[in-house]
Amino acid sequence: MAISKSRLRIKRGIRKKISGTAARPRVSVFKSNTKIYAQIIDDEQGHTLVSASSAELGAKENTTVEVAREVGKKLAEMATANGISSVVFDRNGYVYHGKVKALADGAREGGLKF
Template identity: 45%
Template sequence: MSKDSKRQKRVRSKAKKVNRGRPRLTVFRSAKNIYAQVIDDNKRATLASASSVEKNIEKKNKKELSELVGNLIAERSIKKGYKEVYFDRGKYKYHGRVKQLAESAKKGGLKF
């Protein structure tokens, strides 16, 4: 089992323990882009999503894109009535673009 998959399994198991019926904010990052989704695991449905691939987002550096996506996901999930989520960083360290997205989502009004 690789280091990344061990971390992902550990993070997901801890996240499920603190779930308390809240939807989860999950993050995926590629070499160029970053994606965020608010998912309700009970309904098995995506409640809100945002990514740096969307047409209305102008191209900037990766950290600025992460900040924009964090603001977008916060705005969209609050608009649908979901203010409290738990953050699922997956296999990524809480550093760099993932941290930037999380902090901008917090500033946007989401509570972790």
């Protein structure tokens, strides 16, 4: 699967500025044509701390904005259970609109601060 050149350029620019630490890990978002995935990453250690996806929620069809919001809520629930309350948001080169924004709003509703 190839990333478009423009999205890759935007993604690299974002990653120059954003990095996750143990105190404030990074929330990374990935969208495919049918699913949406999010994970909380400690970049200093190189470990994924928590992850959630629309596949885990049992979404059979294409991901909608409502499903993306539920993924955000599930991610926040799992993060607070692991003692994570504050994060930085990495939109991964995607426009902050639609499903990406819904995921972020769901995470905020679930108790994450960013």
